[in-house]
Amino acid sequence: MSVFFLSVTLRPKFPQVYVGDDVTLICNRKGGSKPTRWFFNGASQTHEDYLMLLTAVTPNNNGVYECEQDGTKSEPYALTVLNLEPHAQLSPSVGGAVMTIGDGRNLMLQVDDDLKDWSCFVLMGVSTYRLALDVDEKMKRAVIFAELKEAKRATFWCKKKKVDLRSNAVTLKKTERMVMLVPPVIPALQGESVALRCVVWGGPELEKAVFYKDKTPIQSSAEDTYTITNATQSDNGNYSCHATYRFSHISFVGAQKEEDSDAQELKVIDGPPAAVISASTNGLQCSCPHCPANCTSYHWYHTLFNDTHTRRKLPENDAFIIIEDEGLYKCRMDCGKGFSRFSNVYSYKVFYAMLFCVVFIKHF
The missing domain is CATH 2.60.40 (Immunoglobulin-like)
Structure with missing residues (x-):
């Protein structure tokens, strides 16, 4: 008789989890099946998929996670989120967290020491891949090219070999629509300003943008940006936009078009203490x-x-x-x-x- 062991694993496989990271817990077992029941600190959760995505984690996510499939319960997995920032910074040279199909962008790595022992990775689904790192020692920075290929979302990060030093994680998401609601790639922090942009692929003339929070209109203007000047947790929600535009630079009499964006989650968190x-x-x-x-x-x-x-x-x-x-x-x-x-x-x-x-x- 075969005995199946159920386990909870963390992806990306970070040595330390920092506030603001996106991480995925995986309930995995050979022969296991869905649906999956999840437990957090002993309390049953409504989530039923074998993957549990935790976005912009904070110390509120600290605790013990367990999963159950076919009556078999996993060993407990303890998650600890450090209320600190990691040692290195990874950030896009331009752009936000949402990209169109086939698009890509450069992510820049900045570290305090030399860059020769650093490597970068991407998590797509449950698989991790190593990325080429273009190092400019003179400028003390390095660049990776980030693309999603077939994935709907992917998380990028870098780490130093043989030691537990890493950068922050950057999550990019894909849209198949012409109109994109684009939040920043870094987590929204309590008390800071957050800009949400309504972007139309191809750069047409934007005539009107209507912004929505949880499907309720909150701003309508010719501006392409909705700015939250002093973000609080009451601003948490799913934001989208409806754009009216025309490609007047291609044809002076270009037809007026309208389209909605996908909804994007905004989560405002308390960041680490600031100097x-x-x-x-x-x-x-x-x-x-x-x-x-x-x-x-x-x-x-x-x-x-x-x-x-x-x-x-x-x-x-x-x-x-x-x-x-x-x-x-x-x-x-x-x-x-x-x-x-x-x-x-x-x-x-x-x-x-x-x-x-x-x-x-x-x-x-």
């Missing part, structure tokens, strides 16, 4: 009032005005630094397994006074 920069007469001070006690050192960063995609880590690790070079400055606190959020950006520009010498010529 704060304050300025004095000759330097900058970094602090983090809400950081835990194990956040003991400071990381400072400098970015040039003419290249905002290149970030240089400064050698200083104290709370106070003296600045001389023009550019953009920010800081964060090192908390061991992760970091605080980056501080506000401080812009430092040197103004040079022009001296004029006036010569008076006396005629005799």
Whole structure:
């Protein structure tokens, strides 16, 4: 008689799960079947698929997960979400979280150290693939090309070999429609501004956009963006848009068209504690009032005005630094397994006074 063992596994297989990650729990067993019952901290859940997608996780997702198929219950799986940010940053050079069929975009990786030991991956469904990483050591950044192929959604991330250091995870989603409601790729954070764009493939002239939250209209205008200026959890919901447009750049008498976008989930979360920069007469001070006690050192960063995609880590690790070079400055606190959020950006520009010498010529 065969004995089947049921287990809950995590994908992507992260060494640490950070707040804002999208992760999937898989109830898997040879010979297993659907429907699947899920339990969270002993309470039965309504979800019945063998895959359980958890989007923009927070410490509220911490706990024990179990699944059951054909009367067989899995061993418990404990999920722990760190209320910190990971060591490296992965972000799109342009664009948001939604792409059309066949589209792709570059994701840029920024790390504090050298890039030679970093690798990048993508999770599509339950399968993980390694991606080519184009490294520019001089600019201290690297790029991967992100595409979805046949997948409806995919999660991209990078990690350093032989150590448990990784970037944030970026999830991209596919739409088959001409009109897209495009949220940012990073999670929406409490108290911050969130822009939702209504984009039409091919760049036609947008005449009107109607935005909806949970199928209820919330804004109608000629603007292509709906902005939430101070996001709270009351803004959570499924957003979509209806666009009226015409391809006037192809034909002056181009026909007016209308179409709806897919609905996209917006989830506002409390992010990790944020560092704060304050300025004095000759330097900058970094602090983090809400950081835990194990956040003991400071990381400072400098970015040039003419290249905002290149970030240089400064050698200083104290709370106070003296600045001389023009550019953009920010800081964060090192908390061991992760970091605080980056501080506000401080812009430092040197103004040079022009001296004029006036010569008076006396005629005799």
